[in-house]
Amino acid sequence: MFKVKNFNDVKSFATEAKTKLVYGRNFTLVDTPGLFDSGRSLGAVNPELLRCIIECAPGPHIFLIILKVEKYTEQEEDVITKIRQYFSDDALKYAAVVFTHGDQLPEGMKIEQYAAQSEGLWELVQKCGGRCHVFDNRYWKNKKEEEYRSNTFQLAELLNTIDKIIMANRGGHYSNTVLKNIEREIQEEVKLLKLSSENMSEDEIRQQVKSIVLQKQSQNNFQFWKKVSVGVGLLAVLIFVRLYWKSNAVQVPLHTIESVREAGENALQQAAEHAIPNTFEAICNHLNALFEKIYNPFCPFE
Template structure:
């Protein structure tokens, strides 16, 4: 019997905001690995599915994809991994922030999220605060958010959806029911139910997500020809790694072609400058000028091509090490 379809929930936010701990709190067990402060190998997207309160949820725990200072080039592999995991689109985004002063750094992270997914994504989003022990006594999280213009605007754009957790100190036997993760999980699940109803069970879409889903469906069709006993979900899990590798390869060769075009353009401009300068001497020297230009072009090309291919090899090796594990392609 096929398992019920899972609702895809993507956790977004800055590094060390507690996304993995929040995912474990929602699932009620330690499924996601909680990164250490100095863990240099933790920049990876993870996805897990579990039945919670009668619904199948796939939580997609992302690293700090939109941290200030991270270039798009540096995070592109994990962005692709996230997109493949949540295709054809996430039903819910959880924007994870800490209960602390809303700084320019956090504003940059939110701006990057909105820039990449567009403001339309906020119709499917809720703001979730962690480190709830920092919430002033007697104050609820919406009151806290109202104290900052930036936070108030963000929560309003997310339909007023706002929750708070504390993954370390809050206990379920406290007298203050509001300040328990059990209460907040129930409230968050209610919010998710309302969002699904408001969006009629729909999910966030984009051209990139549509393209990825189309490619996955093509791979599933091919897999069906040789894998008769696999379920749809099993086939989908298998083709994810195939599609991801193809997407990473496309990204790599696009970068290579841009780099090669840059080398060609530079050599071409150099040729124009040399010929122009030499032609200004005399017509008698025209043939010598062309020969000199060709010699210089040949020398420059000999220098540029090895450097280009050296850069290509370095990039390919780094990409290979970052994305491939023969035992689990998503580690």
């Protein structure tokens, strides 16, 4: 139901959600972009991360961690390390690892044996309660010679695993403060929309509300980081000026320092807005770059 996403295609880096009847039950699958792929900037990841959280609200019943059957390079090991680091143990109680490209699995080998070859990968599977499955959409669709290498067999196994996860968690879904706040906002918007849209179905209302909440949250995030950038940028310049004065051992009366400080702050504010926008923007960009190195955007469920 989903198109294969090309890493270089910016438009393909998007979250999608689709619902389908499978064996008598409705499943909604939220297909997220590759949040752990290297080369994605914070600006590209954050909007889709927000969309993912809104689509998942009030919380997912199951996390499916999708990986490929392949020889692991340092990059793949890094992805595994990030998943183990960013997903809390509580979230992994709701998770299963699903491998694609099952035709790459050596003959006679089961997916658990394959996963056990990598210490980091095996630790991830164990944190997911030992739950792992394998599919291959190219060769296993209609293959019936070997039951294990059949998507029909693997689908039944996955659905069985999903049932076990739901039972183990007493039918509940995963949630946290972020998801609860988003769901609360969605419910408030639903009440408002119902007052003015009597002819819309529940599903139509919720879909429209998700778009409204996404737009509001995106705007709030933009305003927040805009304020942070301005505040941190001015603070950095003031610190630099004070350190410069200190390093040059300038002896200035206290009242003069305060006057200069106040004048300096006003001048910096005006300069930031009018006189030297390029300089101020460069300072903010530099600070934001430092921020991106330490900030973890891949942790929506912490």
